Every structure is written in C-alpha cells, then in structure tokens.
Amino acid sequence: MTTPVESPEQVAALRSPVEPPEQGRRRRWVPRDPRTFVFLAVAAILVWEIAIPLIILLWGSVSSARPGSDEFFSPSSFTLDNFARAFDGGRLTGVLWDTFVFATGTTVLAFILGTYLAWVCERTNTPLRGFITLMMVLRLILPGILTTISWIFLASPNIGTLNRWLQALFGLQEAPLNIYSMAGMIWVETMDILPLVFLLMSAALRSMDPSLEEASLVAGKGLLRTTGRITLPLIRPAILATLILLLIRGIETFETPALIGIPAQKFTFVVEIWRQTSTTPTDFGVAAVFAVLILAFCSCLLWLYNHMTRHADAFAVVTGKAFRPRRTDLGAMKWGTLAGSLLICLFSLGLPMIILVWASFYPPSRGFQPITADGFALLSWDNYRAVLDSDLVQRAFVNSTFLGIASAAVVVLLMTVVAWITVKTSIPGRMWLDHLSFAPIAIPAVAMGVAFLWLYLSVPIPVYGTIWILFLLYVARFTAVALRIMSASMTQVSDELHEAAEVAGASWWRSFRTVTMPLLRPGMLAAFIFVLVHAYRELSASLLVYSYGNEPIGVAVFDIWENGSYGLLSAFGILVVLALAFFSIIARVISNRYGVKEEQ
Amino acid sequence: MGQRRFELFLAIVLIGGLVAACGGGGETSADGQGGGEGMADGVVVHTNGESRADYLDRLYKAAQEEGAVAYYTSANTSETDVIIENWNEAYPGIELEPVSASAGTLLERALLEAETGRVQGDVYHASSADLALLEAAGAQDDYRPINTEDVAEEFKPDDSYVFASYLTYHPAFNTDLVDEDELPDDWTGYCDPKWKGKVAIDPEGADWAAGLLAGMGEEKGTAFLECLAANEPRLVRGTSNRTELLASGEYPVMLDGYGHSILEYEQEGAPIRAQRPSPSPLPALPQFEMIFKDAPHPNAARLLAEFFLTPEGQQVWLDRNKAGVLAEDEQGQVNRDLVEGAEVVFLGPRDTDFDAAFRIFNDTFN
Numbered sequence: 001m002t003t004p005v006e007s008p009e010q011v012a013a014l015r016s017p018v019e020p021p022e023q024g025r026r027r028r029w030v031p032r033d034p035r036t037f038v039f040l041a042v043a044a045i046l047v048w049e050i051a052i053p054l055i056i057l058l059w060g061s062v063s064s065a066r067p068g069s070d071e072f073f074s075p076s077s078f079t080l081d082n083f084a085r086a087f088d089g090g091r092l093t094g095v096l097w098d099t100f101v102f103a104t105g106t107t108v109l110a111f112i113l114g115t116y117l118a119w120v121c122e123r124t125n126t127p128l129r130g131f132i133t134l135m136m137v138l139r140l141i142l143p144g145i146l147t148t149i150s151w152i153f154l155a156s157p158n159i160g161t162l163n164r165w166l167q168a169l170f171g172l173q174e175a176p177l178n179i180y181s182m183a184g185m186i187w188v189e190t191m192d193i194l195p196l197v198f199l200l201m202s203a204a205l206r207s208m209d210p211s212l213e214e215a216s217l218v219a220g221k222g223l224l225r226t227t228g229r230i231t232l233p234l235i236r237p238a239i240l241a242t243l244i245l246l247l248i249r250g251i252e253t254f255e256t257p258a259l260i261g262i263p264a265q266k267f268t269f270v271v272e273i274w275r276q277t278s279t280t281p282t283d284f285g286v287a288a289v290f291a292v293l294i295l296a297f298c299s300c301l302l303w304l305y306n307h308m309t310r311h312a313d314a315f316a317v318v319t320g321k322a323f324r325p326r327r328t329d330l331g332a333m334k335w336g337t338l339a340g341s342l343l344i345c346l347f348s349l350g351l352p353m354i355i356l357v358w359a360s361f362y363p364p365s366r367g368f369q370p371i372t373a374d375g376f377a378l379l380s381w382d383n384y385r386a387v388l389d390s391d392l393v394q395r396a397f398v399n400s401t402f403l404g405i406a407s408a409a410v411v412v413l414l415m416t417v418v419a420w421i422t423v424k425t426s427i428p429g430r431m432w433l434d435h436l437s438f439a440p441i442a443i444p445a446v447a448m449g450v451a452f453l454w455l456y457l458s459v460p461i462p463v464y465g466t467i468w469i470l471f472l473l474y475v476a477r478f479t480a481v482a483l484r485i486m487s488a489s490m491t492q493v494s495d496e497l498h499e500a501a502e503v504a505g506a507s508w509w510r511s512f513r514t515v516t517m518p519l520l521r522p523g524m525l526a527a528f529i530f531v532l533v534h535a536y537r538e539l540s541a542s543l544l545v546y547s548y549g550n551e552p553i554g555v556a557v558f559d560i561w562e563n564g565s566y567g568l569l570s571a572f573g574i575l576v577v578l579a580l581a582f583f584s585i586i587a588r589v590i591s592n593r594y595g596v597k598e599e600q
Numbered sequence: 601m602g603q604r605r606f607e608l609f610l611a612i613v614l615i616g617g618l619v620a621a622c623g624g625g626g627e628t629s630a631d632g633q634g635g636g637e638g639m640a641d642g643v644v645v646h647t648n649g650e651s652r653a654d655y656l657d658r659l660y661k662a663a664q665e666e667g668a669v670a671y672y673t674s675a676n677t678s679e680t681d682v683i684i685e686n687w688n689e690a691y692p693g694i695e696l697e698p699v700s701a702s703a704g705t706l707l708e709r710a711l712l713e714a715e716t717g718r719v720q721g722d723v724y725h726a727s728s729a730d731l732a733l734l735e736a737a738g739a740q741d742d743y744r745p746i747n748t749e750d751v752a753e754e755f756k757p758d759d760s761y762v763f764a765s766y767l768t769y770h771p772a773f774n775t776d777l778v779d780e781d782e783l784p785d786d787w788t789g790y791c792d793p794k795w796k797g798k799v800a801i802d803p804e805g806a807d808w809a810a811g812l813l814a815g816m817g818e819e820k821g822t823a824f825l826e827c828l829a830a831n832e833p834r835l836v837r838g839t840s841n842r843t844e845l846l847a848s849g850e851y852p853v854m855l856d857g858y859g860h861s862i863l864e865y866e867q868e869g870a871p872i873r874a875q876r877p878s879p880s881p882l883p884a885l886p887q888f889e890m891i892f893k894d895a896p897h898p899n900a901a902r903l904l905a906e907f908f909l910t911p912e913g914q915q916v917w918l919d920r921n922k923a924g925v926l927a928e929d930e931q932g933q934v935n936r937d938l939v940e941g942a943e944v945v946f947l948g949p950r951d952t953d954f955d956a957a958f959r960i961f962n963d964t965f966n
Contacts, residue, residue: 066711066712070716158849158850159849159850259837259841262803263834263835263836265835267966277704277708282704282707282708363868366865366868366869366870367845367847367848367849367871368844368847369849390678391677391678392677392678392681453709457712464709543701543705544701544702544705545701545705546700546701547698547699547700547701548677548680548699549698559676561838561841565840565844566848
C-alpha cells in the first residue's frame with residue numbers, strides 16, 4: 001500500500017528520523033530515556049501476546065507431551081510423530097490442492113471485482129458512488145457464517161431460491177447452479193472478502209498521483225490503454241500486497257470451507273485443524289502441524305508483503321506531493337459501470353440480505369423454504385421474539401460490545417505507540433516490534449485459538465474460563481491491520497510540531513499526547529472501527545477458548561446454528577448487522593465532530 | 601525530569617492495573633475453576649449404611665461448605681441455563697459454575713488437568729467415547745450413585761458410572777420428498793442405487809458408526825459403511841444443521857438424526873419424520889456424569905451427580921425430548937416408542953472400540 005508523504009521535510013524525516021534536541025546530543029541509546037521504557041513495555045506485551053503463543057504452537061507440533069505437562073518443554077519429548085500422522089494416508093495432497101485452488105480462485109475473483117468497484121468509486125464519475133461505498137461498508141459487517149448460509153439458501157440445487165427462479169424462468173429441468181462445488185466455495189468467499197479488497201484498493205487509488213494518467217489520456221491513448229499501461233503499473237506494489245493479504249485470508253478462512261466445502265468433498269487446511277480439535281479422539285498435535293504448515297506458507301507471503309510494501313513507501317516518496325486524483329469522465333459509459341457495480345452489490349449484499357430477512361420471519365423448526373407467494377402467509381415475528389428473549393443473545397451482545405471496544409481501544413493505543421517507535425524513532429530493535437505486531441496476520445485464527453488454549457491451560461494465570469482470555473486473544477488477533485493503518489497515518493504526521501513542543505519544554509509523553517495523538521485521530525478511528533467490526537465477527541479462534549457466560553456474538557451465532565433453526569440464526573444475524581451499522585454511524589458522527597473541531 | 605518520573609510512575613501503575621484487572625477478573629468469575637489444586641480441605645462424605653435421605657443431607661451440608669461445583673459440559677447454553685435454574689432450586693447455596701466449550705476442547709482441557717494433576721473440574725458431562733478416554737487417563741473417580749430407586753430397571757448401574765441420559769440415532773425422511781413405504785427395512789437397503797446421493801450423514805459420525813459396527817459385527821458393519829460410501833452420501837456437518845436441511849428438502853433422507861431433535865420437528869409440523877421402526881441395530885449413545893478424581897469440590901460433585909438422577913435433574917433433557925433414565929417419566933415412554941421394534945445397541949465406554957470405529961469411519965468417508 002502506498003503511503004503518501006506531504007513535504008520534503010517529511011521525506012527527510014522518514015529517511016533519517018529526527019531526534020528531539022535533548023536526546024539529539026546523545027547518539028547512544030540511553031536507558032533513562034522514557035521512550036526506552038515505553039519500548040520495553042510494548043515489547044514485553046507483544047512478546048507475551050504473540051511470540052509466546054507462537055512458540056508454544058511451534059513446539060506443540062514436534063512434542064509428544066501434552067502442553068502444560070512437565071515434560072512438554074523437555075527436549076526428550078521431541079518427536080516427528082505428529083508430522084508423520086499428518087502426512088499419513090496421502091490425505092495431505094488432496095487438502096493441499098483444494099486449499100490452493102480455493103485460495104487462489106478467491107484471490108483472483110475477489111481482486112478483480114473489488115478493484116473494479118474501487119476504481120468506479122474513486123476514479124470515475126459513475127453516479128451513486130457514495131451508495132456503492134456504503135454497501136461495501138455494510139457488507140463488511142455481515143458475519144461470514146451468515147453469508148455462507150444465505151448462499152446455500154440461494155444456490156443449493158434443491159432448495160435454492162435462485163435455482164427455483166431460473167428454472168421457472170427458462171423452463172429448466174435441472175437446477176443451473178450448484179453451490180456445493182469448488183466454484184460455489186470460491187464465489188461465496190469472494191462475496192465475503194470483497195469489501196476488504198474494495199477498502200484496500202480504494203486507499204491505493206486515492207493516494208496515487210494522476211498526472212501520468214492525464215498525460216497518457218492527453219496523448220490520445222484511450223481509457224482502457226491508460227488503465228492497463230499507466231494506472232495499474234503505478235499501483236503495482238499495492239496490488240501485490242493486496243493479493244498476498246487475500247491469499248492469506250483464503251487459506252485461513254473457516255466458514256465457507258466448513259459449510260460448503262465438506263458437503264462438496266473439498267477439504268482445506270483450516271477445516272482439517274477444526275476436525276482434529278473438535279471430534280473425539282482429538283489430536284491437537286496434528287492440528288498444530290497443520291497450523292505450522294499454514295504459518296510457514298503465510299510467513300513466506302508475509303516476507304513478500306513486507307518486501308513489496310517497502311518498495312511502495314519508496315515509490316510514494318519519489319512521487320509524493322500534494323495532489324488530488326481527478327475523476328475520469330466516462331460519458332455514457334458511466335451507466336454501464338453503474339449497472340456493473342450495482343450488480344456486484346446485489347450479489348454481495350442485496351440477495352443475501354433479502355434471503356436472510358425472509359428466513360428470519362419464517363417459523364422456527366420448519367426448515368428453510370424458498371421465497372414463494374404462499375410462504376408469506378406463514379411469516380411471523382416469532383424468531384425475533386425468541387432471539388430477544390434468549391439469555392445467550394443478550395449476554396453475547398454485552399460480551400462482544402465490551403470485547404470489541406476494549407480490544408479495539410487497547411490495540412489502537414498499542415499500535416499507535418508501535419507505529420511511533422518504528423516510524424519516528426531510531427531505537428535499536430524497533431523493526432522487531434513491527435514484525436512481531438504484523439506476524440498474527442500469518443497465524444490462522446484456529447491456530448491462534450489452539451495456542452491460547454494451551455498457554456492459559458499451562459500457566460497459573462486465572463484467565464481461562466473468563467472473558468479476559470478472549471480479550472487477550474482479540475488483542476493479539478487484530479494488531480496487524482491496526483499497525484498498518486497507524487504506520488500509514490504516522491508517516492503522514494510531520495515531526496516539526498512534536499519537536500517544537502519538546503523544544504518548548506514539554507516532556508516526550510506530553511508532546512506525544514497533546515501534539516502527535518490528536519493529529520493521528522482519523523487513523524486511530526479507522527483502526528478502532530476495523531478492530532471493533534472484526535471483533536464482532538470473530539468466530540474461529542473464540543470457539544476454542546470461550547466459556548459459559550462469556551460467549552461473544554460469533555460463538556452465539558455458532559451455538560444457534562448448531563442447536564437451533566435457520567430462522568433464529570437469520571433473525572440474530574439481522575440484529576447483529578443493525579447493531580454494527582449503528583456503531584459505525586455513531587463512529588462516523590464522532591469523527592465528523594472531531595473533524596470540525598480540528599478545522600476550526 | 602520530575603514530570604517524566606511522574607509519567608513513568610503513571611505508566612507503571614496503569615500497566616500494573618491492567619494486569620491486576622485481568623487477574624482479578626479471573627478470580628471473581630472463575631471460582632469453580634480456580635478453586636485450587638487437588639482435593640479440598642474438607643472430608644469426603646461416604647455412605648455408612650444410613651438412609652438415602654440422611655446421606656444426601658450430609659452430602660448437601662458438606663457441599664455447602666465447599667460452596668461451588670464446576671460442571672464441564674459441551675451442551676448448548678440454553679440447556680445449561682435450565683440445569684443451573686433447577687440446581688439452584690434443589691440445592692441453594694452451592695454455585696454451579698458451568699465450563700462450556702466444544703466437545704473436543706473440553707476433553708483436551710480435562711485430559712490436561714488429569715495428566716498434570718491440576719484438576720479444576722468437579723463433574724464432566726461425557727459421552728461414552730469421551731468417558732473411555734477420560735477413564736484411560738485416570739480422570740474418573742469411581743462413584744456408585746445412591747439415587748437409583750426411580751431409575752428404570754434396565755438402566756440401573758452395574759458399575760461405578762453415573763449414567764443419566766442417552767441419545768439415539770435414527771434415520772429420518774422428508775415427507776414431501778419420499779413415502780415411508782419406500783424406505784428399506786434394513787440398513788443395507790440404503791446402498792441401493794436409488795438412494796445414490798440422496799441420504800445425508802455426519803462427516804464426523806464415528807459414534808453412529810460405532811453403534812452399527814457393534815450391532816452388526818465389524819465385518820458386516822464395515823461392509824455396510826463401504827457400500828454406503830460408494831453410494832455417495834451427502835456429508836453435512838452439524839446435527840441441527842443436517843435436520844434443518846432435511847426439513848428444507850435439501851435431501852430426502854438422513855441416516856443419523858438425533859431422536860429428540862426429530863421429535864421436536866415432528867411436533868412443530870415440519871415435513872420430516874423418523875423412520876419407524878428403525879432398521880436394526882439402532883445406536884444409542886449413553887451420556888454420563890463423571891466425577892473427577894481429586895475434584896476440588898468432591899462432595900458437591902457427588903451431590904450434582906446424584907441430582908442428575910432426580911426428576912428435577914432430568915428435566916433439562918426431558919424438556920428437549922431427550923431420553924432420561926427414570927422409569928416413570930412420560931418422555932421416557934415417548935422415546936421408548938420411538939425405538940420400538942428396533943434392536944437398540946448401547947455404546948458402553950468399556951465395551952465399545954471407539955478407536956476402531958473412528959478409524960474405519962474416517963478411512964471410509966474422508
């Protein structure tokens with residue numbers, strides 16, 4: 001992702017971070033510097049939160065002893081049995097292939113559709129751009145498990161509403177769509193992941209210098225040629241980084257492979273981990289092996305990601321100057337792009353929401369029935385009543401709200417400090433903080449859950465069985481994206497004001513608090529909302545460590561799915577979407593208010 | 601510098617506060633689990649020939665002193681809520697702290713506790729397969745319950761298990777898609793090509809397979825599973841999900857529905873019905889209330905296990921149409937009607953080879 005830099009001073013600041021005058025005289029790292037303590041405190045938190053679970057997971061894959069037992073860390077427990085079991089029976093090849101096809105297919109399709117939408121909204125004069133953006137933000141909110149279920153209702157060969165409609169429309173004997181296939185899996189996951197691509201690519205397109213594009217257009221190269229020859233190469237680093245993030249997401253996602261992949265006989269790594277840990281006899285050793293394999297692959301991708309974003313920064317520095325990308329006037333073609341965008345929104349959000357609303361009003365314990373005129377007579381509020389009456393649902397809303405706000409606040413504060421240390425200081429070892437904070441993006445959620453389970457079952461800290469283990473888990477889960485957002489914001493903040501404050505006698509902390517942090521507010525708010533929304537959606541990792549009374553919303557969704565009816569689940573899902581939309585609006589109102597103040 | 605020192609102090613206090621809050625939160629809400637290691641200080645109450653009421657009374661008093669009981673269960677939360685409500689009514693003053701997680705996670709935790717000697721649980725709601733593993737790990741405390749007067753004759757304990765309920769697996773069909781007459785009388789009938797791709801089973805259905813293998817014998821049972829696999833059954837995970845999809849008409853038949861769940865759909869008027877009589881053998885999975893060896897609250901644990909053999913303790917299962925073990929309950933009769941005409945195979949923890957069933961099932965279907 002590109003990180004625009006506003007002034008030559010900032011470029012200089014980036015390349016050689018300026019020391020505040022008081023410390024500037026001392027070239028060496030001085031332990032009495034309060035920044036050192038901040039560095040050490042943050043490093044300690046990150047080591048505990050991320051490095052230690054990771055080490056336990058890695059060792060668990062090669063240890064014959066159960067984590068927590070005295071022999072666990074003894075070298076004599078070293079074994080490759082877990083790997084042998086994982087590779088036994090030739091099952092791994094199939095899993096590897098299915099995971100590969102699923103992840104790459106999703107990546108390619110989601111990237112094309114998401115980039116198209118981002119281009120339409122950021123760089124063209126297509127009407128209803130704000131509406132399309134809003135649809136994508138709302139889409140981000142819908143929990144993945146509901147997307148998957150809604151697509152079973154839409155495109156199952158036997159009960160899918162779309163199939164019924166298409167069969168009636170074209171007089172077909174056979175259902176034309178089959179969701180239970182690799183293509184179906186890729187489609188559903190693409191619909192779920194689309195908003196992420198949209199947000200990432202929008203940011204990239206917004207922050208690029210359009211002068212070269214304009215030159216190309218002026219030279220009569222035409223829109224398509226300009227896009228292909230100028231725009232895409234310009235944002236190539238952002239494109240590659242987005243593709244890598246998508247690939248990682250495709251590998252670690254759970255809902256679609258579990259609900260559609262298993263009936264379709266397509267098994268991915270994460271489903272394998274789930275199978276090993278959810279059914280008797282459990283085999284956490286083999287689960288750890290699968291997790292480690294994913295981790296190794298994702299780490300390679302992560303290395304590539306870091307490599308490419310480093311280039312992206314350099315790129316931004318070279319072309320960096322104040323600019324405002326101009327929109328291309330598409331002429332009559334804008335109606336075509338609008339139609340294309342609305343079609344994507346319809347498939348991504350419209351149809352799933354329509355089917356969920358329908359299912360939410362259908363009577364409980366009756367199964368799902370496609371939308372028909374006769375069905376309307378049966379609709380009732382029963383599911384909503386049952387959901388609102390449920391203690392579990394009430395607890396889940398309270399728990400997730402607490403977990404979302406608490407973990408978002410801590411993650412944002414922590415990553416603000418990390419971003420500050422890595423971008424604005426020259427403390428030795430600062431890049432380790434960056435790597436450590438970014439590493440969780442390569443750890444599949446299920447593996448993270450396993451690692452936390454082992455850690456807190458082993459150490460005498462009474463966190464297991466309380467809501468705090470979820471809090472600690474969420475903090476570790478969401479550092480990576482928050483860090484990227486905060487690093488990008490941090491590079492945009494000039495050092496001059498901070499330095500001026502220190503010259504004027506303010507302490508480091510005072511100048512950080514009163515000068516730097518207010519300037520970072522928009523970035524902090526974006527990161528806060530990102531973490532909050534994802535904390536509400538989190539399922540895979542929570543399932544392993546939650547306990548009675550501490551169920552977050554993702555677990556409640558799963559609990560209702562395992563034990564209740566689709567109607568209840570849909571009603572609950574609609575309520576979750578409404579709650580998150582409400583939070584997003586509140587956040588937007590707050591940010592607008594702050595924005596006004598800052599302008600004054 | 602004074603300002604800086606103050607801010608450093610503030611930072612340390614804040615971080616310390618956060619750590620304390622984490623720890624504090626743990627202590628307040630994790631009573632049952634954080635109750636310390638090993639046996640509680642009090643003495644374990646044993647029967648000494650007195651009446652049942654006197655013994656339970658003594659047990660209750662001792663349990664009150666312990667104050668809490670940690671109950672490990674993978675049951676869903678609405679069931680757990682009912683258990684807590686009825687328990688509080690029957691035995692006020694002893695806090696029931698449920699520890700819920702998925703079956704696999706919970707088992708991992710209990711095994712870990714047993715193997716490391718850091719037992720925090722008191723009672724574990726275990727299926728036969730779980731109990732077999734827990735027993736092998738030395739996690740179970742032998743306890744023969746005393747509250748067995750109302751228990752049906754066939755369910756009276758003959759060893760030291762507290763057997764309080766059971767699940768049965770039934771074939772069920774969608775009445776809009778298939779006539780009951782079309783269903784085959786025996787399991788191998790589902791290998792007929794006419795059922796190809798039309799029956800659903802659980803991809804994690806090793807327990808169901810264990811019942812068939814036990815009832816048919818390994819050779820015949822394996823042959824059936826193989827011919828079923830060749831008929832390309834639909835693998836759909838989640839029992840409730842599988843039943844919902846059956847009711848929705850996604851497939852005409854599922855082979856391994858829970859009896860209680862199908863009854864619920866029948867009562868709601870959904871277009872599904874259990875096959876009556878079911879083909880034999882019909883697998884039944886007993887559920888046990890296992891008392892942990894070295895439980896931190898041994899008396900409360902015994903009292904809770906005894907409670908599950910009373911009508912109040914059984915209520916949670918009866919509410920959900922599940923089969924209890926008491927002779928006189930009406931639900932018991934409904935469940936007995938459901939299995940009538942079929943040869944029921946109870947999967948005991950000691951006499952069932954769950955490992956073999958798991959291996960054969962996985963080799964065949966995954």
